[in-house]
Amino acid sequence: MSTAFATESPVRPAEPAAPPAQAPLRIRDDAHALEVARALAVDFARDAALRDRERRLPWDELDRFTASGLWGITVPRAHGGAGVSNSTLAEVVAIISAADGSLGQIPQNHYYALEVLRVGGSEAQKSFFYRRVLAGERFGNALAEIGHKDFKRRTRLTEEGGGWQVDGRKFYCTGALYAHWIPTLVATQQGEREVTVLAFVPRRAEGVTITDDWDGFGQRVTGSGSVSFDRVAVDPAWVVPFLASFERPTPIGPFAQLLHAAIDLGIGRGALEATLPFVREQARPWIDAGVERASEDPLTVRQVGDIAVRLRAAEALVRRAGRFVDAAQRSADADSVAAASIAVAEARVLTTTASLDAGSRLFELAGTGATLDGLGLDRFWRNARTHTLHDPVRWKFHAIGNYYLNHKLPPRHGAL
Template sequence: MTQTASISEAARPVSGPNTQRVVTRIRDDAEALQAAHKLAAELVQQASDRDRTRRLPWDELDRYVRSGLWGITVPKQYGGAGASNVTLAQVFAIIAAADGSIGQIPQNHFYAVEILRVNGSEQQKRFFFERVLQGDRLGNALAELGTRNSNERKTRLTRDPDGVGYRINGRKFYATGALYADWVPTSVIDDDGVQQLAIVPRHAPGLSIVDDWTGFGQRTTGSGTALFDNVQVPVDAVLGFQASFARPTTVGPQAQLMHAAIDLGIARAAYDDLIVFVKTHSRPWVDAGVEKASEDPLTIHEVGNLSIQLHAAEALLERAARKVDLAAADPTDETVAAASIAVAEARVLSTDISLAAGSKLFELAGSQSTLAEHNLDRHWRNARTHTLHDPVRWKYFAVGNYYLNGKKPPRHGAI
């Protein structure tokens, strides 16, 4: 088989049943938020049924892409909106509130776009940013099972004997978005032991995406296995991955910001369903002496507590996003550390409120809320699954060590 000499010569892969995409070009932050609200109103309609039956959201993702939202962080000089991280976080929270699984799927797409912005060559930026603006989806083949820790990688990138390109061999898991992708950014270890990012066409010979995700939450993310069997990749489809953290960049804090926004969106969905159910289905406890569950003083107290936690998480998310924007404009050790810590603080609260809202929903709504036809447990399942992405206990440590001892957090994607 002849090695492809250039990424631009690779055939555009087909990701799903709708291969011809007419994509809106979003021009600014306001248009992005408007598009997100409009799309969310559509996605929420069958979110419960998709989760219940594990119906993969091919059509919904196609609508998401055609809305133009997947291209909002492409810099303006390359034809994108150059949206702020404040807007990016808001978009993620809006979509995740409508459907937690769909809310997570593009996280690694934006992660790859940011790595391209930070580390891509001019040729790579021009090519991939334009592909993104035309509707191509970037997936993810980063994490692996069976390694000593979550950051270790064994998938190899070896130079072809003719020197024209590379070959990839290895196995990935938690490959969120790869099933639906046009391109699969893949973390690989090169012959020098350095971690790189290879952007592989989804249907490249030797690449298999296995839909074996069995998590009890985030059920339609397709976060399963990616297998690489001597997969060919051209030289200009490889860019620095480890280099994204060798110097101060916003790759890490932006990735974590999106995760916090996903958790916040899941929390909003649980909170909203709690309010509706208590008002329309629940009965007051006999000792409350009231006619409606919504008049129960202890229920009112708990809803007040949840409301405060939710609003605090929203405020910290916006604060963190502004810090990431400042770091993107001036990436120094100090600004990136401050952004990482602010995002860690937001992730603590977004984790807490997403789990609390999903649990309190049942406590306050009562036994009826556990009936299968309501499928309200999806909120807690989604929150519990997604918040395990990396341990919140280490965020407390990073924050405390920063303020108490002046220690900057390590630079990687899991802070």
């Protein structure tokens, strides 16, 4: 941490929110994490269509999600966490996303903030925030800004009267509505140089306003609204270097993208899982095909098989990408981080197409019945279409081609 933030603030920042009264379950290892995720997914799937249809924010579900201990599984073992592999983390996210795509996406930035902390935080910062996460506190995000064609960050951390404060406005702040902390990307001056840092702002700090204005037609209950900061006092101990983490090879970018791939994979799985009973039990028989049930129609069977193969291939690429991210975390250099970025980009290409295809085929096989009787099966395609727009897949093809054809390492940023 730069000494630029060492000044004691005369304006006391807000105290962190009190941890939940009951400490979350402590996940033991990878197998335990998967076991807990599978049980939780059964719970989350039960009312997923209702939450989507009525845009019912999942406060109770998030409390159970946090209590499960899954929000702390990336905390290193040295700090009391399970320190699971990235393949396991991706599978946990996919399992939850299959049940409810929104619930699968909400902790994505939580895990991302923990990775930024792992890479760039001081030992004191790691100890402080890891402890709070294991006690049940959640991170949201306030990263993106809108309305500026030059991509210059307007949200700033400035010194005034001997203290530090954040001013600015963010949008697409997934999870901020539900968070105890809002990790916020801000520009600040360090000597002659402007740098970007990640300031962990308490959700209930004075001057923080969260507007629930997310109105996407998919991922409807992610809480991806807007956040504004008006002279919000920030403790210097809660500011972590950010841009410096991309000036050298680090796995932050591929780590973030791996989680996005897992979300899409899960949504695609959920679509397939919803397709099977609908076709078996509720779809009208195709009389012209000479069969009594739709599930016996050879063209229907062929389409289900095609979806299953695409999703299995996507699963394999996600697991493989997780191993590359593991290797980059163990020993981060230009080659290992580039290899991880490309492996994750390959996975994201396939999870994007597989999830969209699974949702589209569900419509094709179920027809208009997919949206009737409260089933809400259309949500899988809407969720996939919304989330896969997070960053452009066409540039991933370009990075992959350049890597293999011209031996050019991909750029280091959060979209690769």
